Amino acid sequence: MASAEKAQMHAKHGSSLPYGSLGLRQRHAEPVITSLMTAALERPNLLSLAAGFTDNAVLPVEATAEAAHDLAKAGQVETLQYGLNRGRFGLRQAVVDLLRTFPGEAQLDLEASQVLVTNGSQQALYLTVQLLCDPGDIVLVQAPSYFVFLELLRGLGVRALSVPTWPDGRIDLGALEGLLQELRESRELPRVKLLYLMGVFANPSARCIEEADKIGLAELIGRLGQPLPVIEDMAYRELYxxxxxxxxxxxxxxxxxxxxxxxxxxxxxxxxxxxxTGYVVSRHAEWLEGMARIKGHQDFGTANYAQALLERLWQRGDYQAQLERVRPHYQHKMRVLTEALEAEGLRELGWQWEAPEGGLLMWLEGPTGFNTAIDSPFYQACLERDVLYVPGDLCFAEGAPHHAVRLSFGTLSEDNLREAAARFVAAARAVG
Amino acid sequence: MASAEKAQMHAKHGSSLPYGSLGLRQRHAEPVITSLMTAALERPNLLSLAAGFTDNAVLPVEATAEAAHDLAKAGQVETLQYGLNRGRFGLRQAVVDLLRTFPGEAQLDLEASQVLVTNGSQQALYLTVQLLCDPGDIVLVQAPSYFVFLELLRGLGVRALSVPTWPDGRIDLGALEGLLQELRESRELPRVKLLYLMGVFANPSARCIEEADKIGLAELIGRLGQPLPVIEDMAYRELYxxxxxxxxxxxxxxxxxxxxxxxxxxxxxxxxxxxxTGYVVSRHAEWLEGMARIKGHQDFGTANYAQALLERLWQRGDYQAQLERVRPHYQHKMRVLTEALEAEGLRELGWQWEAPEGGLLMWLEGPTGFNTAIDSPFYQACLERDVLYVPGDLCFAEGAPHHAVRLSFGTLSEDNLREAAARFVAAARAVG
Structure with a gap:
C-alpha cells in the first residue's frame, strides 16, 4: 500500500494518533468529576450541591500570604527549588505530629520517613493501583464509595467489587468473609489486590467505621492466607x-x-x-517505596513551594486555627441545608437522611423506585431549575440503587443553600 | 494448603504485597534523578555538578510573596480552591502570550484551550507515553537524550531507540529515514509511537535544532504513511x-x-x-483530550494556587524581570565553569566541549576510551573528592559511549564552581 493511501486510511478510520492498545484511551472516559467541576465553574447561575468543594468564604488566603511573606523574610529560597521526591522533611514531620493530635493516638510511633507527600490524595490512590493491580484485577470498595476512585479503577482496567454492608451501612464482616470464600472457590481470590475503605465521614455516605469493626476486619484479613493491602482514606477526618x-x-x-x-x-x-497536597502514611516500607518509584517517574516530587507554605502554616498555628474556624462553619451549613430540605417538605415526599457528624457531604435516599440517575427525569428537572447533585448510582461498583443522591453543603452560601434546597425539593415534587 | 501456611509462604518468598504482574515494581527502579537529587540535598560537602537545579541565589522568593500578597489583597480566595483539570484559564492565556514573544512568532494562532497545565513537564511526558504506548512499543529519542525520560520509558516498559545524528550532533535525516525503513521491513514500524525531541538547549547536550532540520523532519514524517506524534520539549528555551x-x-x-x-x-x-508547574501546547485536540482524561484520574488538576501565583507574577511583570535577571547570571556562571575547567588544564587532558548558548548544562567528552560510567574509577575518584556529575552513558538509549559527562552550572556559587572544576579535573588527571 502506498504511503499516501495508508495515511488516508488512517484519516478515514478516525484517529491520527497511534494509541496504545491497553485501552487507556477508551477506559479513561471524561471523568464525572471533571464535568461536574466544569459545570460548577462555568455556569454562574447553577447552584451546585454536587462538587465536593470547600467554601471560598473561609479559604485562608491571607494566612497563606503571610506564610509566603515569612518564607521570603527568612530567606528560605530553597522553597522555590526542587524538593525531595518523597516530600519536605518538615511537612512529613508535621503530618506525624498532626496524627498524634487525635484522641488516643498521642503515642503513635511513626517517623517522617513513613510519610510520602502526593499531589492530593488522588495521586496516592492512582500510584497504589498502578503498583498493585493489573487490568482485570479486583479492588474491594465500600458501598457507596468515592466515585472518582471508581472511575480511576475503570481507567486502569481494574474491577471494583462492593464490600457487603448491613442495612444501616456498617460493613457486614460475615458476608465479606463469605464473598472472599466465593472468590476463593472461583479461583479469583488471587486477583483481589486491594481493599479501599474510608474510615471516617466517608464520601459519599458520611459514615464512619467503628473501632470494633476495624479490629474484626484485621482478624478477617489475617485469616485470608494471602496479603490484602488496605487503604484507610481519611480525607475528611479533621472536619468533625x-x-x-x-x-x-x-x-x-x-x-x-x-x-x-x-x-x-x-x-x-x-x-x-x-x-x-496530600499524603500517605505507612509502616509498610515496601509499599511506600513502590509508590515513590512510580512517582519519581510521574513528577519526581510534589510542588515544594506548596509544601513549604503548608509547613509554615502549621508552624504558625494558622493551620490549626483554620480548622477551628471551619468546623463550626461547616456544621452550621450542614444544619442550614438539612433544615431547608425539611422546611421545603422533602421528608414528606418520602426522602430519608441522617445529619452527618463531619465532612462536607450528605447522603439522601429517595422513596423506593425513585430514579436519580444522570439520564432520569429528576436529574433533568434539577438541571432545568439550575441545581446540581451527584447521582447516587455513580457511587456503586455494581448493583447500584438509583434512588440516592450525594449533596455537598461545602461550597454554597447559606442563602444559596436554602435556594438550592428549594429547587431540589421542587424538582422532587415535580417528578414525584 | 492452610491459610497460615500460605501466609508463611508469602512471607518466605519475599513480598507481602500482591504486586501487579505488569512489572511496574521491577521496571520502576529508583530513578537516577532521585538518587542524584537526594545526594545533592543530603550531603552538604558535596559539590554537585549533576543535578539540573536552578540557582537558589536568584530564586524569586520575594516576588512570589508579593504575588501571594496581591492575591490576598484582591480577595482572590478561589485561588485556594480546586481549579480546572486543564489548568487556570489566565495562566493558559499567559502561556499563549509568552509563546508569542519569540522572534518570528508574534502571530502564532493559538488559544488557551490548546494549552494543558501539568505537574512540571515530567507529567506531560508520562501522560503522553501512557496514552500512546504499550509495553514493547518504541519511542525515538535524540542521542544523547534526557535521562529522566529514558527512565520513564523503561518504567513503562517502552523501548527507546536513538535518532541517528551526524558527528556534530545534528539529526541525520537520511539515516533516520533509513532506520524507519529498516523498522518497516522488520514489521516494527507500527510499534513506533512517538518521537521525542528537544528543540533548543537540549538536555544534556545543549544543542539546538535548526529550522531547516525541523522542516526536513516534517517532510520525512509526512512520507511515513502512519501517524508519528512528535514532542518538542522546550524546557530551557527561555534561558538563552x-x-x-x-x-x-x-x-x-x-x-x-x-x-x-x-x-x-x-x-x-x-x-x-x-x-x-509545566504545560503543553498542541493544535491536536485529541492528544490534549487524551492526556487530560488520564490526568483527571491522576490528580484532576495541578495545584491551583501555584498556577495563580505564576499567573499573577506574569501580570506583574516579575516573571519577565526574573528572566532578564537570570539570563546574564547563568551565562556568567557558564563562563566561570568553562574557564575554570580550562584553567585547571582539562583541555590538555584531551577533553572537548563547546560553550552552550543557553540553558544550565554543558556536555563534555573525555578522550577516546575514557570511562565516566557510574561504576568507573573516574566516578569513584570524583566521589572521593566530593564532586558529582551525570555519567554520559545514562543519556543514551543504546550503544552509549562511556567518555562523556553532563555538567550543570546552575546550582553552585561561582567559588564552588571553581572548586568543583578543580576537583573534577584533579580526578580526571588522577585516573587519566
Whole structure:
C-alpha cells in the first residue's frame, strides 16, 4: 500500500494518533468529576450541591500570604527549588505530629520517613493501583464509595467489587468473609489486590467505621492466607463537628500492626484544595517505596513551594486555627441545608437522611423506585431549575440503587443553600 | 494448603504485597534523578555538578510573596480552591502570550484551550507515553537524550531507540529515514509511537535544532504513511544567553501544521522549580483530550494556587524581570565553569566541549576510551573528592559511549564552581 493511501486510511478510520492498545484511551472516559467541576465553574447561575468543594468564604488566603511573606523574610529560597521526591522533611514531620493530635493516638510511633507527600490524595490512590493491580484485577470498595476512585479503577482496567454492608451501612464482616470464600472457590481470590475503605465521614455516605469493626476486619484479613493491602482514606477526618470521631485510625490499632496498611489523607479539605497536597502514611516500607518509584517517574516530587507554605502554616498555628474556624462553619451549613430540605417538605415526599457528624457531604435516599440517575427525569428537572447533585448510582461498583443522591453543603452560601434546597425539593415534587 | 501456611509462604518468598504482574515494581527502579537529587540535598560537602537545579541565589522568593500578597489583597480566595483539570484559564492565556514573544512568532494562532497545565513537564511526558504506548512499543529519542525520560520509558516498559545524528550532533535525516525503513521491513514500524525531541538547549547536550532540520523532519514524517506524534520539549528555551535561538518552534512552522505535535515546556527552569508547574501546547485536540482524561484520574488538576501565583507574577511583570535577571547570571556562571575547567588544564587532558548558548548544562567528552560510567574509577575518584556529575552513558538509549559527562552550572556559587572544576579535573588527571 502506498504511503499516501495508508495515511488516508488512517484519516478515514478516525484517529491520527497511534494509541496504545491497553485501552487507556477508551477506559479513561471524561471523568464525572471533571464535568461536574466544569459545570460548577462555568455556569454562574447553577447552584451546585454536587462538587465536593470547600467554601471560598473561609479559604485562608491571607494566612497563606503571610506564610509566603515569612518564607521570603527568612530567606528560605530553597522553597522555590526542587524538593525531595518523597516530600519536605518538615511537612512529613508535621503530618506525624498532626496524627498524634487525635484522641488516643498521642503515642503513635511513626517517623517522617513513613510519610510520602502526593499531589492530593488522588495521586496516592492512582500510584497504589498502578503498583498493585493489573487490568482485570479486583479492588474491594465500600458501598457507596468515592466515585472518582471508581472511575480511576475503570481507567486502569481494574474491577471494583462492593464490600457487603448491613442495612444501616456498617460493613457486614460475615458476608465479606463469605464473598472472599466465593472468590476463593472461583479461583479469583488471587486477583483481589486491594481493599479501599474510608474510615471516617466517608464520601459519599458520611459514615464512619467503628473501632470494633476495624479490629474484626484485621482478624478477617489475617485469616485470608494471602496479603490484602488496605487503604484507610481519611480525607475528611479533621472536619468533625463538635468532637473528633472516637475510633482510632487503623495505624494505631495493634491488630493492624503487621498487615499492609496505607493511611491516606490530604490538606485539601482541612485547609485548601488549591494546594493539591496530600499524603500517605505507612509502616509498610515496601509499599511506600513502590509508590515513590512510580512517582519519581510521574513528577519526581510534589510542588515544594506548596509544601513549604503548608509547613509554615502549621508552624504558625494558622493551620490549626483554620480548622477551628471551619468546623463550626461547616456544621452550621450542614444544619442550614438539612433544615431547608425539611422546611421545603422533602421528608414528606418520602426522602430519608441522617445529619452527618463531619465532612462536607450528605447522603439522601429517595422513596423506593425513585430514579436519580444522570439520564432520569429528576436529574433533568434539577438541571432545568439550575441545581446540581451527584447521582447516587455513580457511587456503586455494581448493583447500584438509583434512588440516592450525594449533596455537598461545602461550597454554597447559606442563602444559596436554602435556594438550592428549594429547587431540589421542587424538582422532587415535580417528578414525584 | 492452610491459610497460615500460605501466609508463611508469602512471607518466605519475599513480598507481602500482591504486586501487579505488569512489572511496574521491577521496571520502576529508583530513578537516577532521585538518587542524584537526594545526594545533592543530603550531603552538604558535596559539590554537585549533576543535578539540573536552578540557582537558589536568584530564586524569586520575594516576588512570589508579593504575588501571594496581591492575591490576598484582591480577595482572590478561589485561588485556594480546586481549579480546572486543564489548568487556570489566565495562566493558559499567559502561556499563549509568552509563546508569542519569540522572534518570528508574534502571530502564532493559538488559544488557551490548546494549552494543558501539568505537574512540571515530567507529567506531560508520562501522560503522553501512557496514552500512546504499550509495553514493547518504541519511542525515538535524540542521542544523547534526557535521562529522566529514558527512565520513564523503561518504567513503562517502552523501548527507546536513538535518532541517528551526524558527528556534530545534528539529526541525520537520511539515516533516520533509513532506520524507519529498516523498522518497516522488520514489521516494527507500527510499534513506533512517538518521537521525542528537544528543540533548543537540549538536555544534556545543549544543542539546538535548526529550522531547516525541523522542516526536513516534517517532510520525512509526512512520507511515513502512519501517524508519528512528535514532542518538542522546550524546557530551557527561555534561558538563552544574549539572543533567543533563532529557529521558530515547530508549532510555528507551516510544514508541521497538520502533523500531531506537542510543545512541552515548564516554569521550572525559567522561574521556579518549586512551583512544579509545566504545560503543553498542541493544535491536536485529541492528544490534549487524551492526556487530560488520564490526568483527571491522576490528580484532576495541578495545584491551583501555584498556577495563580505564576499567573499573577506574569501580570506583574516579575516573571519577565526574573528572566532578564537570570539570563546574564547563568551565562556568567557558564563562563566561570568553562574557564575554570580550562584553567585547571582539562583541555590538555584531551577533553572537548563547546560553550552552550543557553540553558544550565554543558556536555563534555573525555578522550577516546575514557570511562565516566557510574561504576568507573573516574566516578569513584570524583566521589572521593566530593564532586558529582551525570555519567554520559545514562543519556543514551543504546550503544552509549562511556567518555562523556553532563555538567550543570546552575546550582553552585561561582567559588564552588571553581572548586568543583578543580576537583573534577584533579580526578580526571588522577585516573587519566
Amino acid at each position: 463537628f463538635g468532637e473528633p470521631y472516637p475510633a482510632r485510625s487503623m495505624l494505631s490499632l495493634p491488630e493492624w500492626r503487621d498487615l499492609p496498611l496505607l493511611y491516606s489523607c490530604s490538606f485539601s479539605k482541612s485547609f485548601a484544595s488549591g494546594m493539591k | 544567553f544574549g539572543e533567543p535561538y533563532p529557529a521558530r518552534s515547530m508549532l510555528s512552522l507551516p510544514e508541521w501544521r497538520d502533523l500531531p505535535l506537542l510543545y512541552s515546556c515548564s516554569f521550572s527552569k525559567s522561574f521556579a522549580s518549586g512551583m512544579k
